[in-house]
Amino acid sequence: MTTLLKVEDLKIYYGSIEALKGISLTVDEGEIVTVLGANGAGKSTLLRAISGLLPIRSGKIKLNDQELNNVKAFKIVMEGISHVPEGRKVFGTLTVEENLNLGAYTRRKDIKSVEESKERVFNLFPILKSRRNQLAGTLSGGEQQMLAMGRGLMSTPRILLLDEPSLGLAPLLVRQIFQIIREINDQGISILLVEQNARKALSIAHRGYVLETGNISISGLASDLKSNQKVQEAYLGGAAFKKKNRV
Amino acid sequence: MRIFLEQMLNGLTIGSFYALIALGYSMVYGVMKLINFAHGDLFALGSYLGFTLLVWGNAYVTSHVGLAGGMIAAMLIAAIGIGIAGIIIERIAYRPIYSVGRLPAVVSALGVSIFLENIIMVIWGPRYQAYPVSVVPTLRFEIGGIHVTLLQIVILILSFVLLAVLYYIIQKTTFGAAIRASALDRDTAALMGINIETIIFFIFALGPALGGTAGVMVGMYYRQISFTMGWNYGLKAFTATILGGIGNIPGAMLGGLLLGVFEMLGSAYISTAYKDVFVFLILILVLIFRPRGLLGEKVAEKV
Numbered sequence: 206m207t208t209l210l211k212v213e214d215l216k217i218y219y220g221s222i223e224a225l226k227g228i229s230l231t232v233d234e235g236e237i238v239t240v241l242g243a244n245g246a247g248k249s250t251l252l253r254a255i256s257g258l259l260p261i262r263s264g265k266i267k268l269n270d271q272e273l274n275n276v277k278a279f280k281i282v283m284e285g286i287s288h289v290p291e292g293r294k295v296f297g298t299l300t301v302e303e304n305l306n307l308g309a310y311t312r313r314k315d316i317k318s319v320e321e322s323k324e325r326v327f328n329l330f331p332i333l334k335s336r337r338n339q340l341a342g343t344l345s346g347g348e349q350q351m352l353a354m355g356r357g358l359m360s361t362p363r364i365l366l367l368d369e370p371s372l373g374l375a376p377l378l379v380r381q382i383f384q385i386i387r388e389i390n391d392q393g394i395s396i397l398l399v400e401q402n403a404r405k406a407l408s409i410a411h412r413g414y415v416l417e418t419g420n421i422s423i424s425g426l427a428s429d430l431k432s433n434q435k436v437q438e439a440y441l442g443g444a445a446f447k448k449k450n451r452v
Numbered sequence: 453m454r455i456f457l458e459q460m461l462n463g464l465t466i467g468s469f470y471a472l473i474a475l476g477y478s479m480v481y482g483v484m485k486l487i488n489f490a491h492g493d494l495f496a497l498g499s500y501l502g503f504t505l506l507v508w509g510n511a512y513v514t515s516h517v518g519l520a521g522g523m524i525a526a527m528l529i530a531a532i533g534i535g536i537a538g539i540i541i542e543r544i545a546y547r548p549i550y551s552v553g554r555l556p557a558v559v560s561a562l563g564v565s566i567f568l569e570n571i572i573m574v575i576w577g578p579r580y581q582a583y584p585v586s587v588v589p590t591l592r593f594e595i596g597g598i599h600v601t602l603l604q605i606v607i608l609i610l611s612f613v614l615l616a617v618l619y620y621i622i623q624k625t626t627f628g629a630a631i632r633a634s635a636l637d638r639d640t641a642a643l644m645g646i647n648i649e650t651i652i653f654f655i656f657a658l659g660p661a662l663g664g665t666a667g668v669m670v671g672m673y674y675r676q677i678s679f680t681m682g683w684n685y686g687l688k689a690f691t692a693t694i695l696g697g698i699g700n701i702p703g704a705m706l707g708g709l710l711l712g713v714f715e716m717l718g719s720a721y722i723s724t725a726y727k728d729v730f731v732f733l734i735l736i737l738v739l740i741f742r743p744r745g746l747l748g749e750k751v752a753e754k755v
Contacts, residue, residue: 258642258643278639281643282644290639290640298636303629307629307633307641307644310645
């Protein structure tokens with residue numbers, strides 16, 4: 206498989222605080238890669254850096270060997286990277302349809318292809334079609350997540366960056382969202398998934414990385430991570446967690 | 453009843469001036485979270501620009517293009533000129549200090565306001581100037597006993613066309629949605645591929661352009677203009693913005709029209725001496741009882 210996204214020795218600072226201390230990872234064509242880690246480990250920082258929202262101190266970000274370091278955030282989406290941010294970030298006072306249209310903003314002149322993309326999104330998330338004229342802020346949390354993902358797909362990306370898609374959702378919805386992530390991936394779109402719900406993330410991912418305070422501590426195939434003792438203890442509610450619960 | 457209808461008409465006329473100016477405040481505030489205090493003086497500059505154009509072109513207007521042509525040309529050139537001025541001011545006075553926070557930009561805006569007011573005084577003098585009579589339509593007629601001037605009708609139609617066009621752009625097009633999205637969340641807007649620079653350019657060109665057009669309208673309507681007019685109109689249009697809900701485009705339009713009507717009805721039925729009092733009384737009442745304004749509905753964001 207060919208490498209689609211490549212991050213090399215990436216360092217990101219917030220002022221003088223080092224948020225990412227030189228991390229490297231790759232996402233292959235057609236792959237689902239997950240990045241696990243606790244709050245503050247630097248997961249969102251990683252995605253924001255890839256999208257050009259944060260300045261890069263050193264290291265490289267490449268898409269198909271094309272360097273993206275100095276590409277401005279608003280141009281990244283044209284390169285084929287679409288970022289669904291943490292906390293959905295739908296435009297609350299805009300309608301569902303306007304939110305989707307903005308997802309395809311860079312090719313807004315091509316009305317026909319925008320409508321086609323919209324139909325594809327409506328097929329994936331039928332609820333959005335029935336709510337297309339509703340203000341996005343009036344949707345439930347799950348619906349907003351669907352809208353955020355649908356909006357991200359409107360740009361017909363080659364890779365989708367998903368930041369905590371399960372955050373704050375009921376278990377049933379979480380299952381549904383992960384099912385849809387797999388469907389999106391089946392359509393040939395690579396996925397870089399940042400999650401705190403490690404069990405769910407590892408169940409759909411091909412490979413995974415564990416991020417701890419700005420460093421990648423463990424990486425490997427999803428199946429290997431699932432059986433890794435450290436991962437089990439820290440992120441899958443393993444032995445330590447069980448012991449505590451028994452008391 | 454006759455007085456009421458006449459005053460309503462007068463109120464809508466000056467209300468449309470306020471609405472056109474208010475849009476500039478509201479658009480800039482929406483995207484930049486900056487109250488552009490220089491906006492009123494840009495409006496005044498537009499009025500003076502139109503004045504000079506019509507004085508120079510006086511003979512040409514009366515002999516060749518006619519009143520309508522002269523009026524349209526003056527408004528168009530003032531709109532373009534003031535639009536360019538708006539962009540230049542953003543580049544020079546605001547852009548270099550965005551990174552320091554919001555308050556310095558507001559202070560800078562006040563500085564630009566004083567600067568523009570004085571520039572107008574230096575160029576055109578401290579005394580009142582009057583738009584030449586020969587370039588303003590003076591036809592008046594009666595409809596059902598109500599006195600109406602042709603100018604009033606023209607101004608109302610033109611303003612409503614401008615308001616409708618702007619409403620369409622902001623509320624109905626994807627580019628308009630991009631402006632509203634940038635006002636809500638700049639980072640996420642960038643993720644959509646929206647270039648904030650384009651949006652800033654657009655609002656700082658279009659807002660002042662509408663203000664400049666209103667400047668020419670006011671000059672023609674009252675004929676008399678003064679270098680301090682920007683402060684008074686600016687403050688009232690700002691009140692209209694607050695009344696409608698700052699950052700909300702339909703709100704600015706509604707706020708402007710309502711304020712004009714209040715002002716005229718107040719001066720007709722209570723006292724003309726207090727007309728400014730009504731306006732600022734409304735500002736105070738809105739700030740106390742509905743600070744988000746009439747249309748400034750806040751949609752709760754669920755997480």
